[in-house]
Amino acid sequence: MSIGRVVTEADPAFEIEVPVAIIGAGAAGLVAALSCLDAGVEPLLLERDPVPRGSTSLSAGLIPAAGTRFQRAHGIEDDAETFARDIQKKAHGQAEPTTARTVAENAGRAIEWLADRHGLDFSVVHDFSYPGHTHRRMHGLPSRSGAELVDRLRSAAEAAGVPLLTEARVTTLVADPSGRLRGLVATRPDGSQERIGAKAIVLACCGYAGNKVLVRKYIPELADAVYFGHPGNEGEALSWGEQIGAQLRDMTGHQGHGSVAHPQGILVSWAVIMEGGFQVNTEGRRFWNESSGYSEAGVAVMGQPGAIAWDVFDSRIAGITAQFEDFRQAQAQGAVISAETPADLARLMKLPEDVFLATFAEVAALKRDGATDGFGRNWQGVAPLAGPLCAVRVTGALFHSQGGLVVDEGARVRLAAGGIVPNLFAAGGAACGVSGPEAGGYLSGNGLLSAVTLGRIAGQGAAAAAGHD
Secondary structure (H helix, E strand, O other): OOOOEEEEOOOOOOOEEEEEEEEOOOHHHHHHHHHHHHOOOOEEEEOOOOOOOOHHHHOOOOEEOOOOHHHHOOOOOOOHHHHHHHHHHHOOOOOOHHHHHHHHHHHHHHHHHHHHHHOOOOEEOOOOOOOOOOOOOEEEOOOOOHHHHHHHHHHHHHHHOOOEEOOOEEEEEEEOOOOOEEEEEEEOOOOOEEEEEEEEEEEOOOOOOOOHHHHHHHOHHHOOOEEOOOOOOOOHHHHHHHHHOEOEEOOOOEEEEEEEEOOOOEEOOOHHHHOOOEEEEOOOOOOOOHHHOHHHHHHHHHOOHHHEEEEEEEHHHHHHHOOOHHHHHHHHOOOEEEEOOHHHHHHHHOOOHHHHHHHHHHHHHHHHHOOEOOOOOEOOOOOOOOOOEEEEEEEEEEEEEOOEEOEOOOOEEEEOOOOEEEEEEEOHHHEOOOOOOOHHHOOOOHHHHHHHHHHHHHHHHHHHHHHHO
16 A cells, blocks of 8 residues: 555654544544543544545434434334344354444443533434344434534534644654554645654544545445545555554445435435335336345446436335435435326436336335345335335445454454554544445444444543553
């Protein structure tokens, strides 16, 4: 990897010294900073952009967690063991076991801590289910948007007094001859550099999905897909990890998505599918089992003519999905079209009418009979579509990578040769996630699950490491 250097210096000197430096101010970094400060240690948060946004701002802002009071308020009984099983089932048993167990056990506490300590008004999405989750456990803020989540986290960090250095791109980590990390070098927009010493460092700078070379290497099937993540996700954490001998895992793992409105570039919630909608290609035909999940939908849609598909649903489903800010934006920009009949909808979509009508009738019959189709989708108990009908033209997208630095239960970076780096922590996309090596292993919300849960643990651990230094 060509980005992100680690240099060794015999007697490193720094312009300033801080107890903890956190690289990246998306959800993972902001949560780590709040957690570190709550533990009694003031961190320095470094962000390459003028305003912290990151990939979090482009997401739906939903965090899965089990056994929360928000679930119990809606009569949802859930527990960490069931959550952990769901993670592994979706990942076909290939999720990193320590991290899968850690995030399942700690996500609920992290959500309630953010609500109680920092005023984030979470609630559970209780009116529809996400694929792979045994129970309804997706938690979000009122707008159900990642932009609101990162804004609220930033506001909480500002209110708590977390020092934030923006427009500071960390290019280099500095180690001493023993191999211990001692600090970092940040480059400013004018080319000047700042050397900052730190007793502990948290990598919260996401993965490599914004690096075209690495995407072609690890995820070639999505190399030409829309990239729906932050352009700063260039893989520095992975480069630093390689140079210090960290253990890397599941580098081919990623979150894709098969429902990004095209050409508007707006995320359309998978609720339009899970509540009874379906996808067709430009020939008017279904082409896969849409209930599998939205991550693998990215590859499925990219494999269709022109890399284009249509989400087909109805006004009832649109009403449910309108709780999401992204969907409301898609409606406002004209991405959602509607018609009273399937024939009228086909004409608006400019699809072969006879083929689309046959597909629509086949889905209606499958729902009526409660049957399983040839793709493996079970339609039992799924409500029929009724006019007004709706459709959105969509394409496939790559959101973020899921492979990365393997961490222990304390979010400390593991070494490939054994042991850990005692003062280096990773969270979010910088850490190996819990989706395994394939897109189909991504359970809804896995990205923010790792960001928020490991972010909190990393902040606590970094505070302890700095205090014990």
